[in-house]
Every structure is written in C-alpha cells, then in structure tokens.
Amino acid sequence: MKLAERMPRRMAPRRGGLLAALALAALLPAAPARAQPQDRSQDRPLRLFLNVGLQNLDPIASPSFVTRNFAYMVFDTLVAMDGKGQYRPQMLDSWEASPDRMRWTFRLRPGLAFHDGTAVTAEDAVASIRRWGQRDAIGRRLMAATQDLDVVDPRTFLLVLKQPFGHVIEALGKPSVHVPFIMPARIAAATPPTQPVKEIMGSGPFLFPREEWVPGERTVFRRNPAYQPREEPADGLADGKRPLAERVEFLTLSDVSLRAAAITQGEVDYLEYAPFDYLPRFRRDRNLVISQAGGISQMMDGVSINHHLPPFDRNLALRRALQAALDRSEVVAAYGLPDDMVSPDCVSIYLCGTPYSSEAGGEIIRQPSLERARALLKESGYRNEPIVLLQPADSALLNPAALVIIDRLKRAGFNLDVQAADWSSIAARWVGREPVERGGWNLVPVVYTGFDLADPLSNVGIGYNCSGNQPWGYCVEAMKPVLDAYVAESDPAKRTALAAELQRLAIENVTFPITGQFRSPAVWRAELKGVIDFGFPVLWNIERAK
Numbered sequence: 040m041k042l043a044e045r046m047p048r049r050m051a052p053r054r055g056g057l058l059a060a061l062a063l064a065a066l067l068p069a070a071p072a073r074a075q076p077q078d079r080s081q082d083r084p085l086r087l088f089l090n091v092g093l094q095n096l097d098p099i100a101s102p103s104f105v106t107r108n109f110a111y112m113v114f115d116t117l118v119a120m121d122g123k124g125q126y127r128p129q130m131l132d133s134w135e136a137s138p139d140r141m142r143w144t145f146r147l148r149p150g151l152a153f154h155d156g157t158a159v160t161a162e163d164a165v166a167s168i169r170r171w172g173q174r175d176a177i178g179r180r181l182m183a184a185t186q187d188l189d190v191v192d193p194r195t196f197l198l199v200l201k202q203p204f205g206h207v208i209e210a211l212g213k214p215s216v217h218v219p220f221i222m223p224a225r226i227a228a229a230t231p232p233t234q235p236v237k238e239i240m241g242s243g244p245f246l247f248p249r250e251e252w253v254p255g256e257r258t259v260f261r262r263n264p265a266y267q268p269r270e271e272p273a274d275g276l277a278d279g280k281r282p283l284a285e286r287v288e289f290l291t292l293s294d295v296s297l298r299a300a301a302i303t304q305g306e307v308d309y310l311e312y313a314p315f316d317y318l319p320r321f322r323r324d325r326n327l328v329i330s331q332a333g334g335i336s337q338m339m340d341g342v343s344i345n346h347h348l349p350p351f352d353r354n355l356a357l358r359r360a361l362q363a364a365l366d367r368s369e370v371v372a373a374y375g376l377p378d379d380m381v382s383p384d385c386v387s388i389y390l391c392g393t394p395y396s397s398e399a400g401g402e403i404i405r406q407p408s409l410e411r412a413r414a415l416l417k418e419s420g421y422r423n424e425p426i427v428l429l430q431p432a433d434s435a436l437l438n439p440a441a442l443v444i445i446d447r448l449k450r451a452g453f454n455l456d457v458q459a460a461d462w463s464s465i466a467a468r469w470v471g472r473e474p475v476e477r478g479g480w481n482l483v484p485v486v487y488t489g490f491d492l493a494d495p496l497s498n499v500g501i502g503y504n505c506s507g508n509q510p511w512g513y514c515v516e517a518m519k520p521v522l523d524a525y526v527a528e529s530d531p532a533k534r535t536a537l538a539a540e541l542q543r544l545a546i547e548n549v550t551f552p553i554t555g556q557f558r559s560p561a562v563w564r565a566e567l568k569g570v571i572d573f574g575f576p577v578l579w580n581i582e583r584a585k
Contacts, residue, residue: 083583085284085567086307087576088298090436091462092255092291096247097235099174102216102509103466104488108311108576111276112260112287113154114220114241117145117164118212120490122275122573124335126212129269129277130159130221130242132194134208140529143198143207144191150267153223153242161196165189166224168211174232175217176502176509177210177494180526205529206496213497214276215490215575233470244268244282244579255463258289273571273580280579283569287578293433293461302327305564311576312436313562315374321562328570330560335393335489336574337382340370340440340554341500343483347472347512350424351481358549360415361482364451365444366407371555373439382556388500388542390556393493395535400543404553412451425456427475428482429468432459436559441484444554472512484554488574495525500551501541513550 089108095101098110119129128134132148151159165188172178182188186201198207211219223240230236239247245260252258262282271278290307292298295314301307303324313321313329321327342365344351344358351358368383385391386401428445431437445457456475465483473479487499496502504522505514518541525537545551563570569580 082285084286084288085309085578085581086288086290087309087578088301088307088311089289089291090311091431091434093252093258093289094254094463094467095235096239098220099171099217099232100235101466102470103462104216104575107216107218109247109258109289110218110220110241111243111576112245112578113239113243113247114222115151115243115280116212116218116220116276118208119277120212120214120275121277122571126208127274127277129212130164136207140205140207141200141203143200145196145198147194148267148269149194151242152265152267153240154246154263154265155240156265157223158193159221159242160193160224161190162193162224163227164221165196166227167221168219170227170230170232171217171219175213175219176506177206177213177496178217178219179506180204180496180522181207181210184526203527203529205527205534209494210496215488215497242266244280245287255461256291260287260289261285268579273569273577275571275573276577282579283582284578295435298435302562302564308567309561309563309570309576309578311561312559314435315376315439315559318377318560326565327562328565328567329562330572330574332560332572332574333392333558335390335493337390337392337556337558338486338488339385339388339390339492339556340484340486342444342552342554343469343485343499343511344549344551345479345481345512346514346550348474348479348481350421350426352512354419354421355548356415356419357421358552360412360419360421360451361448361453362404362546362549362552363408363415364412364447364453365404365552365554366447367404367553367555369447370440370443371557373443374557374559376557380558380560385556386546386553388498388545388551388553389493389495389538390489393489395493395495395538395542397539397542399539400546403546409447409451416452421452423454425454425475426481427456427458427479428484429465429480430457430459431462431465431484433461436486437462437484440486440554444484486559490574495522495538495541498545498551500545500553504550511551513548515544515548515550518544518548 091105093105095106098106115130117130118126121127132146135144172182184200184202184204187199189197191197226236244263244266246263262285268279268281273279299314299317302310346352371381371383382391387396389395430441469483492498503509504518521540528534566584567581568584571577
C-alpha cells in the first residue's frame with residue numbers, strides 16, 4: 040500500500056505536490072533548522088525551472104538558450120535591447136558615429152567592475168568583441184568590415200570600418216545566441232571561441248558560486264552587492280538591472296507534471312516554459328501569471344541539417360524531400376496549444392509579425408506533401424542510407440515536435456536512426472563534426488525565438504551562410520552577394536527587399552526547414568513583483584510581495 044493510501048484522507052497530500060516536493064528535495068540542499076516558525080518568504084531563493092539542464096557555461100562557445108540564460112545572470116553587455124526592440128547603452132555611457140558612419144567611438148560607464156573587483160576597461164571590451172566576432176554570424180561580418188578596433192583610454196575604444204556596415208549597434212546589442220557578453224581580456228584573448236572558457240568572470244548583477252553548481256541539475260547565483268545598475272527603470276534587457284533576490288536557483292526536472300505541481304504548490308517560483316497540457320488549468324489559477332509576450336518573442340520550430348556530412352551535404356533534392364515532408368500544422372498541433380498561440384500557416388523564416396516577415400519563397404512549403412517528398416527522394420538517388428536524428432527526449436518543448444517530424448520522415452521513406460537523449464548530451468554532439476559512426480549526426484529538431492530569427496544576419500538559415508563555424512554548415516553561393524548588399528545597406532526599404540530575397544534563397548536551398556510558429560509562454564507565481572515579461576527569463580528586479 041502506498042504511503043498516501045495509508046494516511047487518513049484529510050491528511051493525504053495531493054499526489055503532484057508530494058512528488059514535486061520529493062523531486063525538489065533531491066535537487067536542493069537541506070534547509071537549516073529554525074528554533075521558531077516565522078515568515079522568511081523574502082529569504083527564500085528565487086527558483087526557476089529551466090526547460091533543459093545547464094552543461095556549458097560559455098555563451099560564446101555554446102549555441103544553447105540555457106547557456107544564454109545563465110550568461111545574462113553573470114555577464115553584462117555594452118548595448119541592450121529594451122521591451123520595444125530598441126537598442127540602448129548598457130555598459131556603455133555613450134557612443135558617437137562620424138557623419139559617414141565609418142568611425143565609431145564608444146565610452147564605458149564609470150565604476151564598472153568584474154566580480155573579482157577589477158575594473159572593466161576598454162581593453163576587456165575590445166578582447167570580448169574580437170572573440171565573439173570570430174564565432175557569431177553578425178560578429179564575423181562586423182569584423183570583416185572592420186579596419187581597426189583599438190583602445191583609446193581605459194574607458195574609451197574606437198571602431199573604424201573599412202567598408203560600410205549598417206548594423207554596428209544592432210550587432211553589439213544582439214539579444215540572443217550568440218550575445219557579445221563582456222569578460223576580462225585575460226580570458227577572452229586567451230581562449231578560442233569554440234572552446235569553453237575555464238573561468239567564469241562577469242560583471243553582471245549576480246555572482247556564480249561554481250562549487251554549488253550541479254551540471255544538468257542545479258545552478259546557483261548570489262546577488263552581486265557591488266553591481267551598479269543604470270539609473271533608468273529596467274526595460275526588457277536594458278537599463279536598471281537591480282538584483283533584488285539574494286539567491287537565485289536554476290533547476291531542471293524532466294517530468295513536466297512535476298514541474299506543474301511544483302509551481303502550483305509554490306515550491307518553485309517560475310517556469311521557463313509552461314507545460315502546454317496545463318495551460319488551461321494555469322489560466323484559471325489566480326496564484327499564477329502567464330506571460331503575454333508575443334511578436335519577436337514567439338518561437339519557430341525547425342530541423343537543423345548537418346550540411347557538413349553526407350547524405351545532405353551536396354544533395355539538394357534530398358534536402359527538398361525532407362522539407363516537403365514536414366507539415367507545420369501537424370507539428371504545432373502536437374503541442375495541444377490554444378488557437379491563439381499557434382501560427383501554422385506562417386511561411387516566413389523570420390517569423391510572421393516581425394519586421395522582415397515575408398511570403399517570398401513560401402509557395403514551395405505552403406502545401407507539404409508526402410507524395411512529393413517520396414518523388415524528390417527518388418530523384419535524389421537516396422539509397423536508404425541510415426540518417427541519424429537526435430531526439431531531445433527530455434525537452435517538453437522539443438520532443439513533441441520531434442515525434443511528429445520522425446513520423447513524417449519515416450512515412451516519406453527516410454531510413455531514420457533515431458537516437459534519443461537528453462538535450463545537454465545532444466547539444467554537445469550538435470556542435471561537433473564527427474562522422475556519424477563516431478557520434479556524428481544528420482538531423483536535430485530545434486526551436487528558436489524571433490530574437491534569433493527576425494534579422495537576416497542572425498537568422499540561423501541565412502546569417503551563417505558559408506561561415507563554416509556553426510554546426511549546420513550550409514553554403515549557398517547565390518546568397519553571398521545578397522548578404523553583402525544587406526550588410527552594407529542602411530535604407531529600410533532596400534533592406535526589406537534584400538531580406539525577402541534572402542528568405543527565398545534559404546527556402547529554395549533548404550538551409551533550415553521550418554516546422555511551425557507558436558507561442559510558448561513562461562509562468563510565474565503572482566506574488567512575484569517586478570517581473571519583466573520579455574520572452575525569456577529576466578530575473579533581476581524581482582522580489583516577493585510582503
């Protein structure tokens with residue numbers, strides 16, 4: 040007989056609450072005994088359940104959202120995006136561009152310091168930009184257009200362009216993977232961008248006690264008492280980041296029902312993504328708040344194709360067969376989301392509702408067809424070679440889409456070798472280039488937000504064209520001159536036309552086949568005050584109502 044069954048009915052806890060408590064007990068350190076009961080709600084850690092576990096701590100080496108979330112806690116940025124999508128100075132006090140926008144002067148705010156107490160200097164900013172600029176799509180293009188990036192004095196550095204680049208501030212303020220976070224020059228200059236840094240040293244609002252980190256399970260942060268926020272009220276990722284919680288914990292729990300029980304019972308404060316099946320219940324619960332962030336914070340499923348390896352590397356017909364098999368309506372239906380949270384008809388690789396949203400090339404993917412996929416498969420010369428698909432089985436966000444994608448591709452005639460694993464393990468394999476017999480891969484279902492897709496230079500199906508520095512590895516020659524023209528262009532109307540042409544080329548060449556647009560909201564306890572609803576966790580400025 041189960042424990043709950045042996046207890047008197049009035050004493051038996053709700054099953055979800057008990058299981059969630061037991062699961063949390065395995066994740067959390069034991070609380071110290073107290074002599075007398077008292078209200079210590081303000082002393083409780085702010086606890087967030089992440090969608091997947093944190094394994095890699097370097098936001099430049101890792102392309103994972105979970106690493107980005109970690110980095111915003113401990114690092115800071117020169118420029119930040121506010122809630123309206125505008126770019127504002129963050130670590131910078133100011134910037135100034137010459138009339139021809141070929142010469143940029145940047146000046147740091149006074150009083151900036153790393154967590155070890157050393158001052159943040161222009162040398163640190165320059166070294167960090169250079170390291171990021173070897174890894175990121177926009178960063179690489181900025182560096183290619185740069186003649187000089189030099190320190191002027193401890194608080195000032197100068198960027199001189201050798202050719203027009205119309206996106207300087209947008210590059211330095213890029214909000215998502217890869218974000219140009221600032222770290223000490225001694226670390227940034229000594230570590231190749233594809234290798235994780237060995238020391239985590241930021242200047243952000245929270246400290247990271249590495250000895251308390253349990254990879255994949257628990258990450259602990261403590262308030263940085265020396266952090267000097269900007270005077271303006273916090274807005275999106277910008278302005279006054281005020282760390283109010285003394286301790287913040289990122290937790291991971293694969294069972295979504297236990298996550299739901301934990302936040303309902305108040306055992307955790309914030310879920311990065313609300314379990315979709317529980318949204319109707321959450322909407323009726325006055326103790327919970329569901330994120331209303333939309334627009335650029337919406338998400339797009341897709342399939343990361345390994346263009347480095349056979350059989351997709353040089354076989355366009357095979358990639359088109361894959362694209363033809365993918366049904367966006369079926370994929371988003373797997374989530375069971377309300378109709379107001381899905382956009383299955385969207386054919387824009389930038390996300391519908393964002394500035395560069397376009398129908399260009401959309402006729403190719405508007406009507407998916409298994410019959411057409413089978414014909415293209417035959418045309419491609421495919422010989423039933425095994426295709427390794429990595430299934431993120433622990434991800435409540437990715438696994439439902441992965442199951443539909445697997446089913447559609449098998450029905451189309453692809454011989455899939457499905458290898459299920461946790462996302463942390465998949466992410467480590469995803470960035471490698473080993474052949475499939477040595478742990479390599481061909482396909483990975485992934486999801487991105489508009490922060491990553493809405494601009495051609497950051498879009499994973501466009502911005503990394505022929506860069507050779509990311510896992511997908513596509514290279515479309517026809518895209519090169521259009522990208523170059525977009526990089527140099529500053530006129531909004533001309534940018535829009537170029538973005539549409541880039542989308543057409545991306546869809547035509549199947550660089551990153553999309554599988555559906557949707558909204559995946561966060562949820563948090565109503566007693567939390569100051570929550571910034573931005574599309575991914577922003578954990579400064581939060582405190583509990585007294």
